[in-house]
Amino acid sequence: MDEILRFLLTESPAPEPQGSVGDWWARHLRLTSRFSLPVDVALAAGFAADRLGYAFASGYHSALRSLLPELSREHRYALCVTEAEGGHPAAMHTRLTGSGEGPLRLEGTKAFVTLGTAADVLLVVATEGQDEQGRNRLRLVRLDARRPGVTLTELPPPPFVPEVPHAELRLHAVEVAPDEVLPGDGYTRYVKPFRTVEDCHVFAAVLGWLLQVARRSGWPDEVREELLALVVTMRGLAQAAPASPAVHLALAGALDVCRRRVDGLGALWEQVDPPTRERWERDRLLLNVAGKVRAKRREAARRKLTPSE
Known part of the structure; x- marks a missing residue:
């Protein structure tokens, strides 16, 4: 864990311009040779992204490689x-x-x-x-x-x-x-757990990106450290069993905390360069996608873990 945390805290927060999917992929691919865990790739590539869309792409791709470890890192x-x-x-x-x-x-x-x-x-x-x-x-x-x-x-x-x-x-x-x-049931072995795996890796990438914005925009140390604490939480959940109801509840709580932290950034966005701030206002809706699915997952987990009378 120390290696990825040091990367997020010490790597240059000035991202290379990424004007195309090809630019995104070249940067993402370089980071897959530096970090072995898909969630660490998601965090690092999110940090290296010049916009939320490419952070999302790295989180999505890393989630697939987490779900299917046999997938080669060289392909999209x-x-x-x-x-x-x-x-x-x-x-x-x-x-x-x-x-x-x-x-x-x-x-x-x-x-x-x-x-x-x-x-x-x-x-x-x-x-x-x-x-x-x-x-x-x-x-x-x-x-x-x-x-x-x-x-x-x-x-x-x-x-x-x-x-x-x-x-x-x-x-x-x-x-x-x-x-x-591929072996096994296509839904229960792959599609259903991917919803959990994707949430962990995409939100990890988003947190990596927010840490980069925080560092280059001079946000307070306390905000950066809270984002770093959320990184540690999401990284742990990304390595947990994606079918576990207990993991589903922990993830639901972690996502709630993420949203509250993001909603609390408020006036700090005024310190961010205008292109990044404007793209964020456009793209932040991404964090609300699949909200109904997450709510159903949470309720199902609560039912399974509620002690019978």
Whole structure:
């Protein structure tokens, strides 16, 4: 832990200009060779980002490598879940067909893929059919983004963090090797825990970025130290079991504290250079994304941990 804390406290807080996804990735990639833990990469790359959007991109990418440690650091990844009816298991209509030793095939559409057009490798959730209870049997497929039959169409920029690309994904008769289908249930082993893993790593990256802004803008020592304490909390949660109800409650509390600290910054933003301040006002909505999902996760954890009478 000492190495990443020293980085956040002593590295130059003047970020290199990052005018494109390529610039972001070059900086992120350099930091993956310096730090081994994905959450430390998220913290360091967040600190090195010149804007919140690229901090988010590093947190998202680090979350995927935390969830799937076998993923190579040299490639950019995108998790492809959301379809026209949403991201819950019953909404999955993208199909994985075929059996035996021959090639399998993917067919379907994903409506919203973060980092889609920038990805080298796609992680696609698909159904193999239904079980005896009529529920989708889901798998996660690792797929080269340039494979024949794969079409990624960039979507219009969102109103916040517009630098991060999003895309629609269409899959038409895409051949898949059996070893590209990851083991285990696609939802319970990958999609569901990713929501927790992503929160930990994205908020770690945001905290890293805020520490950089705090240092170069002359914010009080007490504020920097509070942000550093939150870094330690988020770093610990990022290494905890993502399916644990106790972790879900601790994460919910940590996110509440993060928001209160951010909301309490107030007039300190007047000390920040205008371009950074203006982008922050535009992009801070990112912190509220998936609020309903987090609330449901918290309530479910409370129910599971409430002692029976």
